Amino acid sequence: MTEKPVLFHMPQTRGGTTLWMNEELGDVCEIRLLNLRKGEGRTPEFLKINPMGKLPALQHRGATVTEAAAICAYLADAFPAKGLAPSVSDPKRGVYYRWMFFAPSCIEPMMLDRLGKVARENTTAAGHGDYERVMASIDLALSTGPWLLGDTFSAADVVMGSTLNFATMFGAIPKEGRIKDYVERATARPAHQAMMKKNAEQAKAMAL
Numbered sequence: 001m002t003e004k005p006v007l008f009h010m011p012q013t014r015g016g017t018t019l020w021m022n023e024e025l026g027d028v029c030e031i032r033l034l035n036l037r038k039g040e041g042r043t044p045e046f047l048k049i050n051p052m053g054k055l056p057a058l059q060h061r062g063a064t065v066t067e068a069a070a071i072c073a074y075l076a077d078a079f080p081a082k083g084l085a086p087s088v089s090d091p092k093r094g095v096y097y098r099w100m101f102f103a104p105s106c107i108e109p110m111m112l113d114r115l116g117k118v119a120r121e122n123t124t125a126a127g128h129g130d131y132e133r134v135m136a137s138i139d140l141a142l143s144t145g146p147w148l149l150g151d152t153f154s155a156a157d158v159v160m161g162s163t164l165n166f167a168t169m170f171g172a173i174p175k176e177g178r179i180k181d182y183v184e185r186a187t188a189r190p191a192h193q194a195m196m197k198k199n200a201e202q203a204k205a206m207a208l
């Protein structure tokens with residue numbers, strides 16, 4: 001891979017998920033820091049990259065990828081030798097996609113509902129259902145352990161690990177049982193620790 005992916009990031013944001021992924025891959029990205037508090041996500045230049053004005057974003061070989069989970073999936077495929085995604089012919093690819101998509105599609109909106117005390121009248125129409133259904137699914141996802149694919153750690157664990165780490169940190173779901181064990185296992189990984197150290201250094205340099 002000749003051209004380095006460029007990762008647009010700010011510490012203390014969802015960019016941390018992708019920075020962790022970058023560390024799992026052995027630091028393959030060039031990191032460009034933006035300060036959202038100074039409006040750097042709303043400049044005409046950045047809005048051309050991501051009209052949402054949100055971080056993280058990634059550019060690589062002429063393509064732009066936004067959405068933290070999509071960036072993790074993209075990077076896993078762009079660096080296949082690192083073994084962070086099952087091959088497309090492996091049935092586990094389905095399980096990998098399932099939980100990779102479930103985290104931002106169902107856990108995150110459920111978390112925001114809980115934190116914002118939003119009570120939905122129609123949980124059939126809401127794609128993320130409700131708290132009980134999401135929790136039952138998380139329990140199933142973590143039941144094979146230690147990782148979502150069993151013994152093999154993958155980019156889906158970066159996404160799920162980050163999501164559950166934030167959800168428990170903010171008190172949207174209890175940190176107990178399988179979730180506690182999984183979050184502790186995920187955040188103890190050397191790459192997660194390296195990401196935390198870099199995030200702290202970046203935050204200091206940006207005077208956040």
Ligand SMILES: N[C@@H](CCC(=O)N[C@@H](CS)C(=O)NCC(=O)O)C(=O)O
Nearest residue numbers: 013014036053054055056067068069
């Ligand atoms: N769905 C996006 C969410 C990204 C997101 O909301 N990022 C926040 C920081 S955690 C952001 O950039 N906010 C700036 C804004 O909305 O102006 C993803 O998963 O990457």
